[in-house]
Amino acid sequence: MPHEFILGGQRSGKSRCAESRAAAWLARPGHSAVLLATALAGDVEMHARIAQHQADRARRVPLLRTVEEPRELASALRQHSVPSCLVVVDCLTLWLTNLLMPMHGAALDEAGLVSATSALSDALQSVPGPVLLVSNEIGLGLTPLGHDARRFVDELGRLHQLVAQSCERVTLMVAGIEMPVKRPAA
Numbered sequence: 001m002p003h004e005f006i007l008g009g010q011r012s013g014k015s016r017c018a019e020s021r022a023a024a025w026l027a028r029p030g031h032s033a034v035l036l037a038t039a040l041a042g043d044v045e046m047h048a049r050i051a052q053h054q055a056d057r058a059r060r061v062p063l064l065r066t067v068e069e070p071r072e073l074a075s076a077l078r079q080h081s082v083p084s085c086l087v088v089v090d091c092l093t094l095w096l097t098n099l100l101m102p103m104h105g106a107a108l109d110e111a112g113l114v115s116a117t118s119a120l121s122d123a124l125q126s127v128p129g130p131v132l133l134v135s136n137e138i139g140l141g142l143t144p145l146g147h148d149a150r151r152f153v154d155e156l157g158r159l160h161q162l163v164a165q166s167c168e169r170v171t172l173m174v175a176g177i178e179m180p181v182k183r184p185a186a
Contacts, residue, residue, distance in 0.1 A: 133178030
């Protein structure tokens with residue numbers, strides 16, 4: 001299985017698509033899968049969302065093990081990747097949020113962000129097993145009014161381009177429908 005990047009808007013079906021790919025992977029003898037979850041619960045509503053995601057995922061893909069990893073994604077990829085283990089990252093949008101707008105501590109400066117995204121790209125290019133990454137495509141709308149929001153949209157777009165270059169497959173989810181964007185040459 002090649003690395004794949006699944007993008008889409010809120011409730012587009014991207015996490016369910018990733019879970020479906022993981023279930024198919026897990027149906028093969030000797031295969032395992034781990035989900036690196038990047039969400040942090042900063043309020044009651046987000047805590048409820050995370051709990052619902054966990055319950056839904058456990059029901060749909062019971063063998064998909066979850067590891068909470070809100071910031072150190074590159075090292076987590078290296079730690080969990082082996083040829084027989086699919087690593088699912090859900091999601092890059094929240095990972096970037098944790099780096100640029102953390103609930104506690106300082107945000108990464110430009111050098112820190114470049115270092116973190118470069119480390120992720122390097123990990124994607126060097127890990128021995130397949131990786132499936134999920135992220136929100138938010139750059140299709142209006143330009144945000146505030147500086148921090150504009151920076152976030154810009155940095156997420158740059159991150160998406162970097163990740164897409166490291167993946168053999170890119171899929172855009174629209175209303176629960178898979179739209180192939182990039183596929184390996186035949």
